[in-house]
Structure formats: C-alpha cells, structure tokens
Amino acid sequence: GGVGKTTLAKLVYNDMRVKGHFDLRLWVCVSDDFDIKRLTGAIVESIEGGPCNITNLDPLQRRLQEKLSGRRYLLVLDDVWNEYHEKWDRLKDVLRCGAKGSKVVVTTRSQKVALIMATLPLHLMVGLSEDDSWSLFEQRAFANRRMEKNHELFQIGKAIVKKCGGLPLAIKALGSLMQFKSSESEWLSVRDSKIWDLPDDGSTILPVLRLRYDNLPPHLRQCFAYCCIFLKDSWMEKDKLIELWMANGFIPSKGETTLHDTGHEIFNDLVWRSFLQDVEENFYGKTVCKMHDLMH
Structure with a gap:
C-alpha cells in the first residue's frame, strides 16, 4: 500500500474530460468487506446523493438497475480484497444494465484480485524514481x-x-x-x-x-488514536470529531483560544501530517475526512 493507486484513480475520476464523458460517476470504498448488499446500497446512495433506506437485496438491486438503465456510468471500486469469482459475478450482473461505454475501475493491492475482476490489461503501479x-x-x-x-x-x-x-x-x-x-x-x-x-x-x-x-506530540497522538473508534474507510465529520475530542478532554487549553478553535488547529495539523485525508464536503455541506486504511 501507499504507492498511489487511489490518488491516481481520483485524478482520473475528477478529470474534466471524464466528467463530460459519463452521465454518472460513482465512487465506493470496498476494503475487505465485499458484501453485495452493502456495496449495492453504497452505489445507490452515491447516485441519489443521500441515505438509502432499502434493507433487502432484491429491491436494492432493482433500484440500482433503474438508476443505471440507459446511462453511461463510471464506477470506481476502491481497495478491493475479494478473491471469490461468485461475489464479483453477482455484482457484475446488476451492473450490466448501463449504457454502452460504461466502465468499472478497480483498485487493489492484490494481483489475484485484479486478474479475477479485470477484462482489460492491468495497470501495475510502480514507485517513484x-x-x-x-x-x-x-x-x-x-x-x-x-x-x-x-x-x-x-x-x-x-x-x-x-x-x-x-x-x-x-x-x-x-x-x-x-x-x-x-x-x-x-x-x-x-x-x-x-x-x-x-x-x-x-x-x-x-x-x-x-x-x-x-513522534506525534502527546495531544495529537491521543486525538488521532481516538479516530480508530470509527469503522475502517468510514467518513468522519470534522465538527463532530472535534466535539468528541473536547468531550473526552483531549484538547489542551491555550490561553484565550477556545477549545473548539484549538480542535480545528489539531484537525488541520493531522491533515498536514497525512494522518487524516480525503477532506471534502459531504451531501449536507459538512466537512468530512478519513483515516488511511493502513493507519487504522
């Protein structure tokens, strides 16, 4: 890990030419849980821009097929570990309803996974010179x-x-x-x-x-370690995270600076040090971030 697979995929995903070419662009973090129902729900949520309340797989798959039908889409499945053909085939069957030219991009550290899922030649990442x-x-x-x-x-x-x-x-x-x-x-x-x-x-x-x-200062180490209570690859809301740090007494007093402002400084420091990443606004305009999966 750490060679830049996800970073490269994001550069492609956010390229203006790619945005103009596809009707839909969808990004799902898979990690080590290749659960068909969870992934189907995550793709639907990515399309609809909000939570999906459907809990059963069959209606979820029908909803996804309705949303993809006749539309050219780009789907990125990030950090895939599944090595079972059957699971991938079940998801692939649902994805076939998109328009011609739809693409699925998979990032993985496992060459075996890549060979199972690929229909085009693999792009093997190498380190920097x-x-x-x-x-x-x-x-x-x-x-x-x-x-x-x-x-x-x-x-x-x-x-x-x-x-x-x-x-x-x-x-x-x-x-x-x-x-x-x-x-x-x-x-x-x-x-x-x-x-x-x-x-x-x-x-x-x-x-x-x-x-x-x-080498982290003690207060930064404590705040970062607390982030591990969140599930791997899950989004953490910045303001909520700062409130939790405050509630647990992790933020030190700094003269006239409020604890909340100090919490913002800690958050920004952890981002600069690459402990927190993928900082962006979610569906509701809230600043969110993730821990890199290798740090979880």
Whole structure:
C-alpha cells in the first residue's frame, strides 16, 4: 500500500474530460468487506446523493438497475480484497444494465484480485524514481528552510528517502515529520531508527507510519488514536470529531483560544501530517475526512 493507486484513480475520476464523458460517476470504498448488499446500497446512495433506506437485496438491486438503465456510468471500486469469482459475478450482473461505454475501475493491492475482476490489461503501479522521491520529500521537509544552510540534513535526508522505496505515502509522511525536526541529531535518529529493522512484511510503509505516530506530540497522538473508534474507510465529520475530542478532554487549553478553535488547529495539523485525508464536503455541506486504511 501507499504507492498511489487511489490518488491516481481520483485524478482520473475528477478529470474534466471524464466528467463530460459519463452521465454518472460513482465512487465506493470496498476494503475487505465485499458484501453485495452493502456495496449495492453504497452505489445507490452515491447516485441519489443521500441515505438509502432499502434493507433487502432484491429491491436494492432493482433500484440500482433503474438508476443505471440507459446511462453511461463510471464506477470506481476502491481497495478491493475479494478473491471469490461468485461475489464479483453477482455484482457484475446488476451492473450490466448501463449504457454502452460504461466502465468499472478497480483498485487493489492484490494481483489475484485484479486478474479475477479485470477484462482489460492491468495497470501495475510502480514507485517513484529517486529524483521524484527526493523532490516530494524536499517539498515537505525543507518547506521553511534554506537548502544551502542545511547540507548535512540534505545528505541524511537522501538516506532516509531511500528507505521509503519510492512510495509516495511514505515519502510525504516522513517529509511532514522531518519538517518539525531541526537538529542533525534528530535526523540521524530517524535514519538510524531500529524501526527500520522490523520484520519485513513486504511493505516499507508500516515502519514509516510507526515512526510518525511515535513522534506525534502527546495531544495529537491521543486525538488521532481516538479516530480508530470509527469503522475502517468510514467518513468522519470534522465538527463532530472535534466535539468528541473536547468531550473526552483531549484538547489542551491555550490561553484565550477556545477549545473548539484549538480542535480545528489539531484537525488541520493531522491533515498536514497525512494522518487524516480525503477532506471534502459531504451531501449536507459538512466537512468530512478519513483515516488511511493502513493507519487504522
């Protein structure tokens, strides 16, 4: 994870040419729960722009077929883990009623899943080049520094970036972490951390996420950890989240600044550090966000 599959899919999804080509654009986060009823309901809600009160699968499928019939649509199924042909076939049967030219895009970390669901050649994502990796890291880590005065940090940073394996999420995460570290010893501490020696699960991203979490100020760590009460891939409403932080005593007092204003600062800080993402307005005009699934 962290190579940028969802980010690339969003760029395509939001492209003006794509918007003009399809009658409907639908986005559903699937994750590890490929439940046909839940997914069908989520697609219907995406079309109607609000909650769907139908609870039984058959009428749900009929509603979806009515909504898709004769319309050219783009459906993105994000983060799919289902490896069972039968489940995909059941959903695919309902989706056939769209107009000619309708498309379903699937993002997944599993090549087996991709092969099961694909009818076109796969687009395999690769990591960033060394130069692009450094450029992305530099934008964050050196945002407020003059490079010529930080030659030592420059060299240490190069070594840190190599540990990220070209993964944009890891690079952005470490870049935002290093922005708040000014001394050479702090940078060396990250470069030489024993977290990099954790058992290899085939992913570079997990040691990076652990490093970032361990380096959060206590109040930010507490507020972020509380977000785990929400279901994986679920939307969190910003104002409600801040109220919950306040109710649990997680927000520290700051002079004349109100707790609510401090809560907004904490929220924005967690977004900048890439702990919270996908910040947007929902159907009701409320600001919502998600945790990256790897951080849940």
